[in-house]
Amino acid sequence: MTAEAAPGQSFAHSGKFFNVLGLALKNAGLTLITLTMYRFWARTSMRRRLWSRTWVMGDPLEYTGRAGELFRGFLISLPCFFLPAIFVFYIAPVALEAVWAGWLTFGFYVFSVPLVAAARYWMRRYQLSRTRWRGIKLGLAGSAWSFAAASWGWWVLQLLSLGWYTPAARINRARMMWENTRFGDQPFHFETPPGESPQRRMWWPFAFGWIGTAIGFFASYLSAGILAAVLTTSGMIDAAPNSSIVSAGVFLLGTALTVISYFIAFAPYRAAAMNRIAAQIVLDGARFKLRAKTLSLLFYQSLGWIFLIFSLGLLSPVAGFLQVRYVLNRLELIDTPRFAEIGQSVLADSDAGESLGDAFDLDMGVGVI
Numbered sequence: 001m002t003a004e005a006a007p008g009q010s011f012a013h014s015g016k017f018f019n020v021l022g023l024a025l026k027n028a029g030l031t032l033i034t035l036t037m038y039r040f041w042a043r044t045s046m047r048r049r050l051w052s053r054t055w056v057m058g059d060p061l062e063y064t065g066r067a068g069e070l071f072r073g074f075l076i077s078l079p080c081f082f083l084p085a086i087f088v089f090y091i092a093p094v095a096l097e098a099v100w101a102g103w104l105t106f107g108f109y110v111f112s113v114p115l116v117a118a119a120r121y122w123m124r125r126y127q128l129s130r131t132r133w134r135g136i137k138l139g140l141a142g143s144a145w146s147f148a149a150a151s152w153g154w155w156v157l158q159l160l161s162l163g164w165y166t167p168a169a170r171i172n173r174a175r176m177m178w179e180n181t182r183f184g185d186q187p188f189h190f191e192t193p194p195g196e197s198p199q200r201r202m203w204w205p206f207a208f209g210w211i212g213t214a215i216g217f218f219a220s221y222l223s224a225g226i227l228a229a230v231l232t233t234s235g236m237i238d239a240a241p242n243s244s245i246v247s248a249g250v251f252l253l254g255t256a257l258t259v260i261s262y263f264i265a266f267a268p269y270r271a272a273a274m275n276r277i278a279a280q281i282v283l284d285g286a287r288f289k290l291r292a293k294t295l296s297l298l299f300y301q302s303l304g305w306i307f308l309i310f311s312l313g314l315l316s317p318v319a320g321f322l323q324v325r326y327v328l329n330r331l332e333l334i335d336t337p338r339f340a341e342i343g344q345s346v347l348a349d350s351d352a353g354e355s356l357g358d359a360f361d362l363d364m365g366v367g368v369i
Contacts, residue, residue: 010329010331010332010333011054011055011056011328011329011331011332011333012054012055012328012329013050013053013054013055013324013325013328013329014053014055015049015050015053015054015321015325017318017321017322019049020046020049020050020317020318020321021315021318023045023046023049023317024046024314024315024317024318024321025315027039027041027042027045027046027317028042028311028314028315030042031314032314040067040068040070040071040074041067042317043067043070043317044063044065044066044067044070046317046321047063047065047127048063050063050321050324051063051131054324054328056133056333057333059133059134061131061132061133062131062132062133063130063131063132064130064131064132065126065127065130069126069130070354073126073354081115084108085108088104088105088108089105092104092105113151113152113155114145114148114149114151114152115148117144117147117148117151117152117173118144118145118147118148119354120147121140121142121144121147121148121177122144122354123354124140124177125139125140125144126354127354128140128181128182129347129349130349133183134339136183136184136342136344136345137184137344137345138181138182138183138184138345139181139182139345139347140177140180140181140182140347141180141182141347142176142180147173147176147177150172150173150176151169151173154168154169154172154173155169157169163210164206164210166206167199167202167203167206167269167273168198168199170202170273170277171198171199171202171276171277171280174190174277174280175190175198175280178190178281182345182347183283183337183342183345184342184343184344184345185342185343185344185345185346186283186284186337186342188281188282188283189281189282189283190280190281190282191280191282192280198276198280199276200276201272201275201276202269202272202273202276205266205268205269205271205272205273206266206269206272208265208268208269209262209265209266209267209268209269211265212261212264212265212266213258213261213262213265213266215261216257216258216260216261216262216264216265217258217261219257219261220253220254220255220256220257220258220261221250221254221257221258223254223257224249224250224251224253224254224257225250225254227250227253228246228249228250232246263298263301263302263305264298267294267295267297267298267301268294270292270297270301271292271293271294271297274290274292274297274327275290275291275292277290278290278331283337284337284338284342285335285337286333286334286335286336286337287333287334287335288331288332288333288334289331289332289333289334290327290330290331290332291330291331291332292326292327292330296326297326300322300323300326301322301323303319303322304318304319304320304322304323305319307319
C-alpha cells in the first residue's frame with residue numbers, strides 16, 4: 001500500500017461477453033444436472049472471473065469466497081425461508097380455510113419486506129468481506145436487522161405516499177449501506193454537497209416514471225381490449241365459445257404491456273438515481289462520479305432481461321454481468337484517497353455465506369461490487 005494512483009482515473013471492467021456467456025452456459029448445464037446444487041460453485045466461479053476483470057486504478061479486485069460458505073448460508077435459509085414459503089404457498093391453501101390462508105399469505109408478504117432488506121445486507125456483508133484490492137479487504141459494519149427495520153418503515157411511507165417517497169427511500173437505504181461500508185479500516189461516507197438536496201435531479205425523472213406508468217397502465221389494457229375486439233369483429237376469433245380464453249389473453253397482453261411501459265417510463269429515474277447515489281459516496285475526501293445515461297442503461301438492462309426471461313433464469317449471471325460492466329466502465333474516482341495510510345480491516349468475516357440472499361437471488365448470481 002505504498003503506490004499512489006493518478007487522480008481521476010476511471011474504473012474499468014475488461015470482461016468479455018462471450019467469455020462470460022460460455023461460463024454461464026457451462027454453469028447452467030451443471031446446475032440442471034445436479035438439480036440446482038451446483039449453483040454455489042457456479043456463483044463462486046462466476047464471481048472470481050468477474051472480480052479478476054474489475055480494474056481499479058490499474059489493479060484488479062480479488063474474490064476469495066468459497067462455494068462451501070454459500071452452501072452453509074443456504075442451510076441457514078432453508079428453515080428460515082424455504083420451508084415456511086412452501087407451507088404458505090402450497091400447503092396452507094389446501095389445509096386451511098380460504099380466509100385464513102389468504103391472511104397468512106398477506107402476512108408472509110409483509111414480513112418479506114424487512115426480510116429481503118436484511119438478506120440484501122447480509123449478502124453485501126459477505127461479498128465485501130471476500131473482496132480484496134491491493135491486499136486490503138472491504139467490509140460492512142452495522143446491523144442487518146436495523147437496516148431491515150428502517151427499510152420497512154420507508155416502505156410503509158412509500159405505500160402511504162402512493163410511491164412518491166421512493167426517491168427519498170432509495171437515498172436513505174444507500175446512505176445507511178454506504179456509511180457502514182469499509183475499505184480496510186477506512187470508512188466510506190455518504191455526503192450531500194452543501195446547499196443541495198440528497199435527491200437532486202431525481203424528482204422530475206421519478207414524476208415522469210410515475211405518470212408514464214399510470215398512462216401506460218390504461219393504454220396497455222385499452223390496446224389489448226381493442227385488439228381483441230378487432231380480431232373478434234373480423235371473425236379471426238370466435239368469441240362465443242372462447243370468451244374465457246379471450247379475456248385471459250386480454251389480461252395477459254395488458255399486463256405484459258404494462259410491465260414494459262413501467263420499465264421504459266422509469267428508465268430516466270433509474271439512471272438519475274444511480275448517478276446521484278454515486279456522487280454522494282466519499283472515501284477519504286475522494287468522491288465518485290457515475291455517467292449512466294438513460295438510453296444506454298435501458299438497452300443493457302433490456303438485453304439482460306431478455307437473457308433472464310428466455311433462459312428461465314439460468315443465464316441470469318449474464319444479465320448481472322452486463323449491468324456490472326456498464327456501471328464500472330462509467331465510474332470515476334475524483335481525487336485520490338491516501339491509500340498508503342489505510343490499514344487492514346478489523347471487522348470480523350461473515351462465516352454464514354449469504355444466508356437468505358440465496359433465497360431471493362438478489363444479485364442474479366453475480367454479486368454486488
